[in-house]
Amino acid sequence: MKIRKCLDSVLPYVPGKSEEEIKKEFNIKNVIKIASNENPYGPTPKICNLYDNINYNIYPDNYDTKLREKLSAKLGVNKSNLLFGNGSVEIIQMLARVFLDPNDNVISELPSFSSYFSEAMIQNAQIKTIKYNSDFSFDINSIIELIDEKTKIIFLTNPNNPLGTILSKEELNMVMEKVPKDILVVVDEAYYEFVRDENYVSAIDYIKDYDNICVLRTFSKAYGLASLRIGYIVANENVISNLEKVRVPFNVSTIAQKAAIIALEDQEYMNQSIKKIHKTIDYMYESLDKLNIQYIKTQANFIMINVRKSAEDVTYELLKRGYIVRAGFPLMDNWIRVSISTLEDMQGFIKALCEVIK
Template sequence: MKWKEAVLALKPYQPGKSIEEVKRLYSLDKITKLASNENPFGSSGKVKQYLAEFNESLALYPDGYATLLRTAVARHAGVKETELIFGNGSDEIIQMISRSLLAPGLNTVMAAPTFPQYRHNAVLEGAEIREIPLIGGAHDLEKMLLSIDGNTAVLWLCSPNNPTGIYINETDLRNVLDAVPSDVLVVLDEAYFEYAVADDLPDPSNWINEYQNIIVLRTFSKIYGLASLRVGYGMANEDIIKKLEPAREPFNVNTLGQRAAMIAVEDQEFVETCKRVNREGLGQYYAFCAEQNLFYYPSQGNFILIDFNRDADEVFQFLLERGFITRSGKNLGFPTSLRITIGSHEQNEEIIQVMKEYVKAANEKDAADTVL
């Protein structure tokens, strides 16, 4: 078979360990998963009620235009219905963009480390990848702009950035948009937008017509708690949406996902509660890091990246054997750090206690090795 070399060179996405797998491996009754930045409180009660009463035919294809969801999101975001595109998660929209704009002979600019699907899809399309290292966990916007040339097709910006949680403020984002050539698409991936609380956080959904080359991505997988239903959306001017639509698979967002997302977006009280509790949870980790003298990045997302100054896989394994699934920084570009999803107050307290045990044991081992 004539496989593309790019396909053979790539590895499939590696999800975090499942609860069932860890239970089986370590004979544990209780597992707490804090690896994939899921909402520990699930989804809105209104969504749960709808799903419990769902009685539509599963034999019928979903609405390919996502009409009801489109109306609800347009109203919530303050955009026109024709300025939206929906995907099987925002991952699919990243794929649509890559298929539509990237090709051999063209290049794409992104931060490193950042969300790996930008790179993954660029490799599949044979485009040159220009990765610009983060500075202090943040995008080096100046160097990213300098890396753009006449063959650049897409600039990827992740804000808040995964895995560091650092965001791009309004002034810096506007400076980028003012500087980027009009024929380069700027993709602003805001998967964690609803968790962010910074005073100078931009809301670029208001800018999609001021700037003709920006698309803003958001998702229902994070704060809305609908990760398993896979619903994401993009906001851009009508011309960008029209050009992207042919790359969208028909019936790509399932009926359950459309209906649940429509109800979820209208329950902003649930969103605000999750946002507040998440901020309180981050405070628990900040206090732990200060007490243990551990470096961390202040996060605007629902996760925190903590540097244990140890092999990340070692820390990961210590927690795993005690029933906590986290994300090792080894494959994220931070080999001595863990990315931990913010859980409930109780979950945070429990894992922090175990992390204290790890730090104490590690320090005692270092002291013993020094004596020897």
């Protein structure tokens, strides 16, 4: 069969191992999954009757009408500036299909979210990357210097995954002043709800002034709805109407639409879980400082820790002790990414980490 050549270098996404797999493999009872930046507190308990009154035999609302109304009011954008996806990864795929011809290129930070790279490769496009600075921020000038006539998209993850660092308002201003108007700047704000740094600004504020910027958001993280797969993009109408051409019909389930509405209506619950996560991040800083272990201050719900030896080996040792974390990030051979779970889980993790790296 004549499979496209560009797929030779594309690897399927490998998720972290599941709790069940680890329990079986190492014959242990308690496993804590802190590898995929999920929310340990889950969604608002108000979604408990989610499955009532669902017409299972009827396709979902293809226009996500009620959710669209709710979100446009909350964000202060027009309904025509929104499009929903089966997770924000589906929208990254749509962006690649709309913008990338073979041999075009995309620019992004390295390390960054892997879907930007895989979706570009599937379109047979090239990837240009810029490494983080010594303080783990990104050098915006160098990103801009990579632009050439084949550049179609610049992906900026703000806060960055896996580093947890942000682009400041000044840096975002600079990007928008310098990037040519025919190149799309995609600001992925999957973790924006967790940010505490006052220099941060959401790129949603820029959409009214710039046609070439868009913002990705998700209900998977702060809203605790990762299992239902729902995310969205805010962009100008021209971008949205082209994304509509490649969107799979009925791509967001009725249950996901309904859950997102209930989650948006209970901001208080989300604020409380973010507060708890911030407290636990502070506990992590304190503990790692005491142990003299290097980490990167985070604006998200995960933290990068320098384990000073092979991150793959440390990850394996942590697995044996029931902690699933993530390693294998480009340019970060000795670092693991640890999602912030409950205080109790993280206390256990710190003990296990001490055993493994001391």
